[in-house]
Amino acid sequence: MELQKFTYDNKITRNFAVATIVWGVVGLLAGLLVALQIFIPEMNFSLEYTTFGRTRPVHTNAVIFAFVGNAIFTAVYYSMQRLLKTRMYSDLLGKIHFWGWQLIIVSAAVTLLAGFTSGKEYAELEWPIDIAITIVWVIFGINMFGTILQRRTSHIYVAIWFFIATWVTVAVLHVVNSIGIPYSALKSYPIYAGVQDALVQWWYGHNAVAFFLTTPFLGLMYYFVPKAANRPVYSYKLSIVHFWSLIFIYIWAGPHHLLYTSLPDWLQALGTTFSIMLIAPSWGGMFNGLLTLRGAWDKVRKDPILKMFVVGITAYGMSTFEGPMLSLKTVNAISHYTDWTVGHVHIGALGWNGLLTFGMLYWLIPRIYNTKLYSVKLANVHFWLATLAIIFYAVPLYIGGITQALMWKEFTPEGFLAYPNFLETVTQLIPMYAIRAFGGGLYVVGMLLLVFNVIKTAKQGSLVKEEAAEAPALRPQPVEKTKSESWHSFLERKPIRFLIIATIAISIGGIFEIIPTYLINSNVPIISSVKPYTPLELHGRDIYVKEGCYNCHSQMIRPFRSETERYGEYSKAGEFIYDRPFQFGSKRTGPDLAREGVKTGRIYKPNAWHYNHFIDPQKMNEESIMPKYPWLAEKDIDLKSTAPKIRVMKKLGVPYPDNYEHKANDDLKKQAEEIAQNLREAGIETESTKEIIALIAYMQRLGTDIMTPQTDEDTEEE
Amino acid sequence: MSTIEDKNQDSSKKQVEIDEATNVKLLGGHEFDGIRELDNRLPPFLKYLFYASIVFSAAYLMLVFVFEHDSVIQEKEYRNEMMAAMHQEEPTPSDGTETAAPVQRTQEDMLASGAETYGKICSVCHGKFGEGLVGPNFTDEYWIHGGSREDMHAVIVNGVIEKGMISYKNQLTETQIQDVITYIQSLKGTNPPNQKAPEGEKYVPQQQEEKQPQS
Numbered sequence: 001m002e003l004q005k006f007t008y009d010n011k012i013t014r015n016f017a018v019a020t021i022v023w024g025v026v027g028l029l030a031g032l033l034v035a036l037q038i039f040i041p042e043m044n045f046s047l048e049y050t051t052f053g054r055t056r057p058v059h060t061n062a063v064i065f066a067f068v069g070n071a072i073f074t075a076v077y078y079s080m081q082r083l084l085k086t087r088m089y090s091d092l093l094g095k096i097h098f099w100g101w102q103l104i105i106v107s108a109a110v111t112l113l114a115g116f117t118s119g120k121e122y123a124e125l126e127w128p129i130d131i132a133i134t135i136v137w138v139i140f141g142i143n144m145f146g147t148i149l150q151r152r153t154s155h156i157y158v159a160i161w162f163f164i165a166t167w168v169t170v171a172v173l174h175v176v177n178s179i180g181i182p183y184s185a186l187k188s189y190p191i192y193a194g195v196q197d198a199l200v201q202w203w204y205g206h207n208a209v210a211f212f213l214t215t216p217f218l219g220l221m222y223y224f225v226p227k228a229a230n231r232p233v234y235s236y237k238l239s240i241v242h243f244w245s246l247i248f249i250y251i252w253a254g255p256h257h258l259l260y261t262s263l264p265d266w267l268q269a270l271g272t273t274f275s276i277m278l279i280a281p282s283w284g285g286m287f288n289g290l291l292t293l294r295g296a297w298d299k300v301r302k303d304p305i306l307k308m309f310v311v312g313i314t315a316y317g318m319s320t321f322e323g324p325m326l327s328l329k330t331v332n333a334i335s336h337y338t339d340w341t342v343g344h345v346h347i348g349a350l351g352w353n354g355l356l357t358f359g360m361l362y363w364l365i366p367r368i369y370n371t372k373l374y375s376v377k378l379a380n381v382h383f384w385l386a387t388l389a390i391i392f393y394a395v396p397l398y399i400g401g402i403t404q405a406l407m408w409k410e411f412t413p414e415g416f417l418a419y420p421n422f423l424e425t426v427t428q429l430i431p432m433y434a435i436r437a438f439g440g441g442l443y444v445v446g447m448l449l450l451v452f453n454v455i456k457t458a459k460q461g462s463l464v465k466e467e468a469a470e471a472p473a474l475r476p477q478p479v480e481k482t483k484s485e486s487w488h489s490f491l492e493r494k495p496i497r498f499l500i501i502a503t504i505a506i507s508i509g510g511i512f513e514i515i516p517t518y519l520i521n522s523n524v525p526i527i528s529s530v531k532p533y534t535p536l537e538l539h540g541r542d543i544y545v546k547e548g549c550y551n552c553h554s555q556m557i558r559p560f561r562s563e564t565e566r567y568g569e570y571s572k573a574g575e576f577i578y579d580r581p582f583q584f585g586s587k588r589t590g591p592d593l594a595r596e597g598v599k600t601g602r603i604y605k606p607n608a609w610h611y612n613h614f615i616d617p618q619k620m621n622e623e624s625i626m627p628k629y630p631w632l633a634e635k636d637i638d639l640k641s642t643a644p645k646i647r648v649m650k651k652l653g654v655p656y657p658d659n660y661e662h663k664a665n666d667d668l669k670k671q672a673e674e675i676a677q678n679l680r681e682a683g684i685e686t687e688s689t690k691e692i693i694a695l696i697a698y699m700q701r702l703g704t705d706i707m708t709p710q711t712d713e714d715t716e717e718e
Numbered sequence: 719m720s721t722i723e724d725k726n727q728d729s730s731k732k733q734v735e736i737d738e739a740t741n742v743k744l745l746g747g748h749e750f751d752g753i754r755e756l757d758n759r760l761p762p763f764l765k766y767l768f769y770a771s772i773v774f775s776a777a778y779l780m781l782v783f784v785f786e787h788d789s790v791i792q793e794k795e796y797r798n799e800m801m802a803a804m805h806q807e808e809p810t811p812s813d814g815t816e817t818a819a820p821v822q823r824t825q826e827d828m829l830a831s832g833a834e835t836y837g838k839i840c841s842v843c844h845g846k847f848g849e850g851l852v853g854p855n856f857t858d859e860y861w862i863h864g865g866s867r868e869d870m871h872a873v874i875v876n877g878v879i880e881k882g883m884i885s886y887k888n889q890l891t892e893t894q895i896q897d898v899i900t901y902i903q904s905l906k907g908t909n910p911p912n913q914k915a916p917e918g919e920k921y922v923p924q925q926q927e928e929k930q931p932q933s
Binding site: 079082083085155157223226227231232233234235236237238239241265268269270272273276279280281283291294295296329411414416420421424559560561564565570599600601602603604605606607608609612619620621622 | 759795803843
């Protein structure tokens with residue numbers, strides 16, 4: 001057998017590693033900023049570009065798609081070449097992939113801060129960037145499969161199974177969830193509305209966690225853990241079973257983000273049950289990772305890289321147990337909308353994604369620079385800092401989340417809410433938020449140690465751009481499955497077939513859940529009194545989305561006595577059919593707004609109150625942690641966009657009258673003038689052309705569609 | 719996905735290799751960049767955990783789809799919760815509030831309780847010191863809807879929706895309402911900074927309002 005000589009491209013790996021580190025610092029600092037903003041409103045700087053509603057998506061996008069994304073690519077470009085005994089398929093595609101991705105990140109940060117957002121969590125980026133992501137992702141796919149097809153190994157290793165599943169699922173999720181119709185160069189409305197939009201979004205959102213934060217990192221684990229420990233993988237059988245069960249089941253679990261919402265019961269039940277069934281497949285990954293270290297525990301004690309892997313994998317096991325528990329409705333009734341969820345995801349993010357990435361970098365950088373790590377001691381300090389940071393981060397949020405939920409639910413013996421003022425339940429959490437920010441700060445310090453250590457390491461070595469390698473050419477393989485070969489072993493040497501079967505496995509859940517909500521009307525019962533938004537309200541709604549209000553306010557009253565007592569009648573699926581995008585929200589840092597406009601409701605506020613509150617919430621309530629929004633009273637409503645907005649809405653099936661786009665601004669001005677007049681009567685001088693007027697119109701519309709007849713019944717009952 | 723066969727009898731298995739550290743067979747032919755794989759079976763407890771989760775899920779889905787049980791259909795759950803609350807509420811006011819409380823309560827108690835309610839609820843619109851914000855000033859002598867205890871009581875219970883004052887009859891007990899009125903009356907003449915201009919008519923307390931002598 002003749003040995004073929006070739007080289008591994010380490011430059012592309014180095015580039016992705018540097019990007020991982022740079023965006024890691026940026027994303028973590030953004031995280032620290034939002035952690036401070038949430039309890040120190042002055043940290044929002046009264047500037048639209050630095051307000052929590054915009055900075056929080058920058059943080060989440062930066063850590064998920066920039067930090068973790070580049071870490072995935074680092075792992076893929078390093079491990080695939082070696083696992084397949086070949087250079088990457090195309091240097092050029094690799095470069096386009098690298099620079100394309102970084103450009104996407106930069107444009108994401110700029111547009112998000114400028115207020116261009118789709119208003120769907122972790123999918124905030126608007127349509128031109130969505131298209132760019134699709135193109136770059138396809139280029140990544142071509143490069144990946146090109147590499148697989150030119151391999152010199154007969155079979156593909158488990159890490160690559162996970163990379164394949166990652167690639168195809170992220171592609172499907174991204175395209176399906178992002179489809180919309182543009183009404184301007186940077187803005188669009190989604191083709192889904194209300195409950196369906198929520199379902200598609202959380203099918204995406206949950207599986208972004210599954211296939212962006214989990215499966216590629218399992219691939220990373222399967223390469224770097226055995227490499228760093230120099231141990232064989234614990235069980236090949238376990239790899240097979242947990243891989244297929246994981247990717248098949250994960251996709252169904254999205255509805256657990258919408259428990260007790262107006263999503264149909266049957267979908268919620270699928271969300272709960274498939275989450276429970278996920279425990280064992282997830283733990284399969286954890287055990288295969290941890291048990292790979294059997295026989296190497298003495299090394300673990302000394303090696304900070306292995307320590308990071310152990311704590312990271314353990315964090316994965318913890319959060320994949322906690323996740324299913326949070327999917328039980330009884331637990332979710334407490335955890336949802338609170339900081340418990342935030343704590344939960346950070347166990348995964350800081351522990352699993354963070355520590356595995358750090359471990360990988362400490363292992364990989366010295367190797368491609370042909371040197372030793374500059375300081376093992378510093379890496380050790382980083383390990384302890386990060387581990388402590390996770391505890392300081394998560395524990396206060398667990399305490400805070402549960403405390404707040406219990407306060408929301410507590411009734412006095414007389415049958416009144418014990419804490420009728422939402423703010424009281426927030427003020428209670430301030431010390432917890434402070435400790436959390438301290439934990440986040442520790443994590444940042446650890447990251448900075450990594451930066452220092454990596455720079456020093458790179459300086460003492462020199463990058464081996466082209467690493468020489470050799471391997472025999474791949475002998476021709478039998479086309480059909482041989483008798484002695486297992487079904488799966490056969491599949492492992494048929495990557496395209498593998499891809500197709502994986503695609504089927506990840507498609508089933510989504511098809512079963514999403515399509516029936518369109519075909520069966522009873523899933524979203526029609527309510528005849530629900531009418532489209534007026535043009536002014538529509539503008540107001542778009543401002544609500546633009547400012548990222550959904551990051552702190554929900555619009556979904558769950559059917560609990562504690563919620564209907566506080567906010568009013570619980571939300572019905574039929575109320576949201578004109579909501580593009582849906583704005584259910586996932587966290588209540590502020591109160592729910594679903595019934596904000598109901599005049600006879602519990603939380604109604606007059607126009608003047610809203611006006612003053614938007615401009616200076618602390619004037620209305622000293623302890624409020626809401627940022628100030630003074631620019632809303634200065635900026636004019638963009639009247640030019642009214643016609644295109646109405647046109648797109650009509651295209652999407654919203655029943656505005658014929659030619660309404662030409663008359664819409666007249667109606668808008670009339671409604672705006674009424675509100676401005678009402679404000680003047682209350683002693684507030686303002687012009688009817690300002691954005692704040694539109695937002696007030698939207699506030700006063702919220703929840704009113706079905707409330708006129710229902711309230712009488714309600715009050716009689718009590 | 720239990721249909722996957724994981725027999726993995728590899729064809730290239732010629733001589734059996736054993737991992738020395740764990741004494742487990744290494745899979746022949748499985749070597750990727752130096753990474754080997756062991757021939758361990760699935761950890762049994764994990765397998766049973768998986769089966770158990772499937773059984774649980776099947777039972778749960780039956781509960782939802784077949785039995786439509788009260789505990790998993792959220793509208794039913796809500797109705798039951800509300801019914802339970804209605805039954806529970808009836809006896810409490812008679813035994814709790816009336817007997818013990820009023821006898822011992824001093825003016826200070828009432829003012830303290832009123833101040834607490836005021837801080838939680840009223841201050842948002844009427845200002846921390848009653849100076850007036852969106853809502854009118856409580857520290858002057860002018861009242862839009864009348865300044866007697868009865869008038870104030872009516873405003874708190876019924877609200878003045880067109881001005882943005884909602885009804886608090888479902889959020890405050892009668893005692894809390896009385897206390898907060900007492901507290902609001904105590905604010906008169908305190909002259910806090912940033913007062914809102916007087917609104918409404920001047921109100922002069924009648925002699926019959928015997929409960930609140932001028933302070």
